[in-house]
Amino acid sequence: MSNWHLLNSRVCNVIIVCWILFSYFPGFILSAVVTLGSIEIFRTHDWIKTKPTVYFKCKDGNKTVLPDVEKASVLYNFRGEESWQPLTDLSSEKCKRCGFYEEDTIKSDYVFEEWELCPSDFAAPDGKYIRFKEKEYNATFFCMQCIPDSNSASHRHKGGHATEILLVVLLSALVTSVLILGVVAGYKYWLKKKREQDQARFLKLFEDEDDIEDELGLGNVI
Numbered sequence: 103m104s105n106w107h108l109l110n111s112r113v114c115n116v117i118i119v120c121w122i123l124f125s126y127f128p129g130f131i132l133s134a135v136v137t138l139g140s141i142e143i144f145r146t147h148d149w150i151k152t153k154p155t156v157y158f159k160c161k162d163g164n165k166t167v168l169p170d171v172e173k174a175s176v177l178y179n180f181r182g183e184e185s186w187q188p189l190t191d192l193s194s195e196k197c198k199r200c201g202f203y204e205e206d207t208i209k210s211d212y213v214f215e216e217w218e219l220c221p222s223d224f225a226a227p228d229g230k231y232i233r234f235k236e237k238e239y240n241a242t243f244f245c246m247q248c249i250p251d252s253n254s255a256s257h258r259h260k261g262g263h264a265t266e267i268l269l270v271v272l273l274s275a276l277v278t279s280v281l282i283l284g285v286v287a288g289y290k291y292w293l294k295k296k297r298e299q300d301q302a303r304f305l306k307l308f309e310d311e312d313d314i315e316d317e318l319g320l321g322n323v324i
């Protein structure tokens with residue numbers, strides 16, 4: 103019955119793969135990425151380096167260095183597709199504590215500002231959010247999937263719909279694989295049974311022939 107063991111392990115694999123997809127995919131579909139639209143810093147802080155190293159970072163997130171930002175009082179516009187974008191994502195619907203910083207060669211990094219970046223900040227119809235701090239910086243962010251209120255309902259609904267469709271597709275795939283595996287296992291089992299029956303019939307044929315020979319032998323003796 104090693105076939106059955108193999109089959110069981112295959113079914114287990116399918117279930118595990120589906121489970122992994124289910125647990126990661128919904129988040130992926132509803133992901134609300136935040137991109138940087140523009141930034142202007144009003145002054146730099148490192149006295150040693152000529153070019154500042156400005157970066158964006160959220161708590162427990164990665165550091166995103168803004169490689170283009172080299173001068174103060176220059177407005178840098180971005181298209182959202184740069185290699186270092188997006189800055190972060192707000193798919194959990196919770197705020198994230200994020201900030202703009204400048205690396206410092208001697209002291210600890212300079213903090214332009216640290217604040218709570220929330221999905222509800224992106225209330226404008228185009229998903230734009232302007233963050234301005236006097237004498238420090240002026241930045242615009244975009245998050246299309248973050249748009250709250252009436253718009254959000256339809257957005258979320260779309261997201262939910264997509265998840266539902268995905269769920270159905272994955273479930274059908276799972277059911278189909280289990281069915282196919284079942285049919286294959288059933289067929290193999292039937293073949294094995296048939297072979298055993300044929301063998302039994304074949305052996306029985308020999309036994310019958312032996313009986314006839316015995317009878318003949320007996321007849322010779324008589």
Ligand SMILES: *[C@@H]1O[C@H](CO)[C@@H](O)[C@H](O)[C@H]1NC(C)=O
Nearest residue numbers: 161162163164165189190191
């Ligand atoms: C941080 O970067 C690493 C490697 O580039 C990546 O695997 C990880 O998912 C990132 N973490 C976050 C929170 O973006």
Ligand SMILES: *[C@@H]1O[C@H](CO)[C@@H](O)[C@H](O)[C@H]1NC(C)=O
Nearest residue numbers: 140177232233234240241242
């Ligand atoms: C900040 O930048 C945006 C976009 O460039 C601009 O519309 C806005 O007027 C600026 N705000 C200030 C206070 O400079």
